[in-house]
Amino acid sequence: MSEDTSMLNEPLHATRNACKVCAPLGAAMVFKGVSGCLPFLHGSQGCATYIRRYMISHFREPVDIASSSFSEEDAIFGGSRNFKAGVGNAILQYEPELIGVATTCLSETIGENMIAMIRDSQKDVEITSRTPLVHVSTPAYNGSHSEGFHAAVKAMVTHFAHIDAPAHASPTLNIMPGMVSCADLRHLRELAGLFGMNAVLLPDYSDTLEGASWDAYHRLSPGGTKVAEIRSMGRSLGSVELGHTLTTGESAGAWLEKSFDVPNFPLGLPMGLRFCDRLMGALAAISGRATPQSLLAERGRLLDSYVDAHKYLSGVKAAVTGEPDLVIAMAGFLSEIGIRPVICATGTKPRHFKELLAGEMEGGIEDVSIIPGSDHHRLEAAVREAKPDLIIGTSKAMPLARALGIPLLRSGFPIHDRFGAQRELTLGYRGTQALFDRIVNALLEHRQESNPIGYSYL
Amino acid sequence: MSDEATDSPQAHEGLVPSAAEAREQMLEIYPKKTRRKREKQMLVNDPGSPGEIGANSRTVPGIITQRGCSYAGCKGVVIGPIYDILHITHGPIGCGWYSWLSRRNMTRIRKAGETNFLQYSMSTDMQEEQIVFGGEKKLALAIQEAYDEFHPKAISIYATCPVGLIGDDIHKVCREMKQKLGINIFGFSCEGYKGVSQSAGHHIANNGVFKHMIGLDDTPVEGKYKINILGEYNIGGDAWEIDRILALCGIKIIGTLSGGVSYDDITNCHMADLNVVMCHRSINYMAEMMEKKFGIPWFKVNFIGINGTKKSLRKIAKYFGDKELIDRVEEVIAKEMSEVRPVVEDVKTRTSGKTAALFVGGSRAHHYQDLFEDMGMKVISAGYEFAHRDDYEGRDVLPHIKMDADTRNIEELEVEQDPARFNLRGTADRKAALQSEEFSFSDYEGMMRQMGKDTLVIDDISHHEMEKLIEIYKPDVIGSGIKDKYIIEKMGVPCKQLHSYDYGGPYAGFKGAINFYKEIDRMTSTKVWKYIHAPWHDAAPAAEAAAAPEPVNA
Ligand code: SF4
Ligand code: SF4
Secondary structure, eight states: OOOOOGGGGSOOSSEESBSOOBHHHHHHHHHHTBTTEEEEEESOHHHHHHHHHHHHHHHOSOOOOEEOOOOHHHHHHOSHHHHHHHHHHHHHHHOOSEEEEEEOHHHHHTTOOHHHHHHHHHHHOTTGGGSOEEEEOOOGGGOBHHHHHHHHHHHHHHHHOOTTSOOOSSOEEEEEOOSOOHHHHHHHHHHHHHTTOEEEESSOOTTTTSOOOOSSOOSSOSOSBOHHHHHGGGGSSEEEEEOGGGGGSOOHHHHHHHHHOOOEEEEOOOOSHHHHHHHHHHHHHHHTOOOOHHHHHHHHHHHHHHHHHHHHHTTOEEEEESSHHHHHHHHHHHHHTTOEEEEEEOSSOOTTHHHHHHHHOTTOSTTOEEETTOBHHHHHHHHHHHOOSEEEEOGGGHHHHHHHTOOEEEOSSOOOSSSOGGGOOOSHHHHHHHHHHHHHHHHHHHHHHTSSSOOSOO | OOHHHHTSHHHHTTSSOOHHHHHHHHHTTSOHHHHHHHHHHEEEOOTTSOOOOOOSOOOOTTSOOSOOOHHIIIIIIIITTBTTEEEEEESSHHHHHHTSSOSOBOOOOOSTTOOOGGGOOEEOOOOHHHHHHOSHHHHHHHHHHHHHHHOOSEEEEEEOHHHHHHTOOHHHHHHHHHHHHOSEEEEEOOOTTSSSSHHHHHHHHHHHHHHHTTTSOOOOOOOSEEEEEESOOOBTTHHHHHHHHHHHHTEEEEEEETSSBOHHHHHHGGGOSEEEESOHHHHHHHHHHHHHHHOOOEEEOOOBSHHHHHHHHHHHHHHHTOHHHHHHHHHHHHHHHHHHHHHHHHHHHHHTTOEEEEEOTTTHHHHHHHHHHHTTOEEEEEEOSSOOHHHHHOGGGGGGOOOOHHHHTSOOOOOOOOTTTOOOTTOHHHHHHHHHTTOOSSOOOOSTTTSOTTOEEETTOOHHHHHHHHHHHOOSEEEEOHHHHHHHHHTTOOEEETTTGGGOOOOBHHHHHHHHHHHHHHHHTOOGGGGSSOTTOTTOOHHHHHHSOOOTTO
């Protein structure tokens, strides 16, 4: 690998070992988090197969994604026939409550008119007319899995949320959690509960992508947010939306606020004291209840551990890579515990990435190399220069971490060389605590192992 | 129900319907048109006269398939494993990213200073601008950039779906850059919509490798018995186990296409005297083209399973016809078998009579039947994911296969004898003599002739059919891929991934067979699903309740 770091500032023509995946993957993940939803990709079958494969290796759960299986002719003349046939077959076989339709680069390139196609297919086929088709446009040449994810959430909300939908049975909160682990989803629901609220989590793949063994066969994995709940999202007490990049465009939460006056609380992923405090503040404001004692106790323990671990963390430098929302939240958190996130890299180019980081980082960003549109090659060059003590990234950062002898803490998507990514908790005071402990221990372990004597008392 | 069907082992137990009935139950739910198509892809097997199977036909839209695309077959399978070529995917980011080391084709660097390019995933990462205005310029710049930094021996370019549509001429860019940089640069038009599965990509890859690499280096190769192994991808180290065994026999492998193989091996591999073919589906084109051009004969081998391995070694020895080699092979077999025998004998006491089903690839659903047979297990159903009729019914059906539009779109190379280098390797007479002794060349008898009577052959199995199969047969193990693995296991049947080997392997050759026996023994003996219900689960029989352990904190 090259020692040259001069390319850091040059625009490159090729992407080497990308830090991003393609947009329909993000959309498929959202579709998996809606009850009875079958993801369907309009394009060649290869994209669906590849995307399934990666989601499966991250979650270690079945992931079904149908496709319209374009042939060469369809690629030239358009895939409306395949679309109609595909949707019909998928409905007969899987009996989904709805189908989430995402496009691939192929169908986007030929400019398929999805809206007309959907309308058409629902008019013609008796059976399809009863199954809603929710469409999201996800050309990968225009956004990564992260953008695809957010776009699909918004598509779901705008498709279903309706002014005439019945009110929720109990006080309810909308949570747009972003791309987080199954354990995080469960914890967010629990948090809403602690404030006396039911949560409509969109998406909620905590069961569909981390389910129990079955004693009977299910066509679609059980679990997920119910369509009826999404319909009534306009009647919730409020929305919290997790992910900094959502604040720079019209998000699902903003749309709900505009259309139904549901107050929206755009927050970052709640990692670290400050971001968690913000979340608790929002939950308290929405529910009209004070933050419960049990959470304050968690908060207290977390802060106490910050103090305890300070001797291990001060002066430590880290490189962070992953989805933009994760990078911003993680960097903010690290800056809070005394670790300098000297490199913040993401594979895509979100709007105002630098400003968002600057706004959240304790100690400013002067010493931080911020790399939107990064790949692992650019990241490596930056790492060679900044020499961080720790890398936080996906499994795809392993080769570079190993080559440079720097410990890697895995987070984000995908993680396919460690077990249990779906159970990793990082949100809330409790999740932050778990993350904090993992970081401290990764550093301790590395120090111990790279020391010739190997002190056991650290 | 046919009379033969009642003879099937399962039917004897009186629990399981016949293959014909099972087939019917699987087909039941399909609408007419889909049913008509699936009927042709699901046959009750008769090894004596295999029926005609509707293989290599387009997957019905909306039916979730294990199949991938032609890009995956070309870049991902056939050429991807050549470690010292720098591979660049021309397209949006996903396609290249997904094929980044996601197959477990193993590689080690041979010479100091070489770069293993398999650790990289290079992509032009097309953006909207290229989709609208064309991507040729970006591709040329990407090639230049790669060259400047790595100075590789060769660069290979792969087109993904949007590329063909926006009309980028990757071959023109490759030619121009080849001229400019003076290294071998070539492209593959393997857009994912071509053909019906990854199989189209195999063909495209064979053509490109043949056109751009084979025959470039005429340096003579030392060794008495020189062969190539075609269609072996070194998943989990299979090729290395085959290397080990052949080296013990004194047989030199010039190139393994494509597993743990270098560009130089491939450019030089036409110096071999024989091609043996492992995966017929993905590489038979190459075997045929090399024979036509250079006169290298080929035959099918199978190093999966001890019987297959023994047969293959003996056939290679017989081909060379040298007493020394024939004896050496027998010695190697005897020695290796002394290690295999105790293991298989022990394992058999537990696996004998158990059942398996195999849905994988274009050859593995066939090859692995040998291993299960070694263990006394019955394969009740099998099928390929992307094979053609000849892989099921044998090569004798080749003249009868109808060309459809999907196949016609894939180029058939016109190959001619190379007058200077065509050489029957002194085997013209020998070949004739061997053939008269029922030694077959250019052969493959297909899967169905080897499979039991009244078993079910299912091509490109769908989820629904898999679910039914499990419900009806509850096999003790299913060999499939990652896309099915977790659904199968949710239903309480262990699933062995036979594409990637689940982090295990090698399974080829003698040592590989031992690994496989142990693995399947372990998997089919698992008790984990017994615990699905907690001890207090309702209607637990009294006996079970009584056997429940004391509560720990009592
Ligand atoms: S074509 Fe686009 S959607 Fe399909 S795999 Fe490639 S990047 Fe992803
Ligand atoms: S876009 Fe085409 S080439 Fe790429 S993964 Fe999808 S089907 Fe394959």
